[in-house]
Amino acid sequence: MLRTRRPVQGFIRNAIRWGVFIPLWLLFAWSDFQSAWLTLIGYAVDISGPMLHLFVGLIKTGVIFGIANVLAVMFYVLPEWERLVLLRLGKSVGVKGPGLFIVPPFLYSVARIIDVRITTYEVKATKTLTKDNIPVDVTAAVEIEVENPEKAAIDVRDYWKTTEWVSMEALKSTIGSNKLGHLLSETKEIAAALKALIDEAAKDYGVNVRAVRITDVGAPPSLIEELAVIARAERSAKAKQIQADAEIAVATALAEASRTLETQAGAVELRQIQALLEMSKEESSMIIIYPMDSIGGQQIANAAAGTQLTRKRKPKA
Secondary structure (H helix, E strand, O other): OOOOOOHHHHHHHHHHHHHHHHHHHHHHHHHHHHHHHHHHHOOOOOOOOHHHHHHHHHHHHHHHHHHHHHHHOOEEEEOOOEEEEEEEOOEEEEEEOOEEEEOOOOOEEEEEEEEOOOEEEEEEEEEEEOOOOOEEEEEEEEEEEEOOHHHHHHOOOOHHHHHHHHHHHHHHHHHHOOOHHHHHHOHHHHHHHHHHHHHHHHHHHOEEEEEEEEEEEEOOHHHHHHHHHHHHHHHHHHHHHHHHHHHHHHHHHHHHHHHHHHHOOOHHHHHHHHHHHHHHOOOOOOOOOOOOOOHHHHHHHHHHHHHHHHHHHOOOO
């Protein structure tokens, strides 16, 4: 992880550093440098010589700068997304931040500054065998956040790498316990199971796994083509089954209707009238009604049908 820059903290530390250093240097070390310079150019006579004054001035400058630096690094300014784990004589005394606070030197020390923002990283499992012995490449995105900075700083040396390693092992274990078809079709269910595995282990490091998403499942192209052929065959068989079930349902309904017409008096005549009404809606239709046992009516119907057919075949002038 990248080191976070804290411009406000840097400004405050520099202001304190130079605010302490300059007055103390002018008060204690400036006179030694001045004496060394005056002795060097001959305006003053000193039996010890300019080098001694220069050496003493440098020693005082170093000590003053060290004191100013110690006072400056006591001040911390953390943004809203960072927490500082504090130690007193090597023992944890809690978490500080965000905001401005002072850490006294020598007795207190900083174990680590933790970023508690939500972070996402990617894990990949390449050429991992599924339950049906098919090598696949699976990529997953893991979304985590530090919910206990004290555990993340003290109980584990590097919570980021440790969680990444746990995620990789959980991903490989999940792939090995599922078949390829299940990996391709049930990604949400697999992602939920993978999240539970990672979260169970990450709790010991103070890390909360918010979400896991399967972003890619790569299988051999030939195998994918075979799976596509199988899927098409299954869809075709299902369509035929649905059509057959529909025909059975229609036949059953017709048989039931036939039995109803046979048992109900006058039902056949009503059905005939309904059929006539449906045919009469067509503009080109001609309906001739005659008794079923009437020879004359049948001759009239045949003659009308012949006339209609002759008109249709007669070419236009």
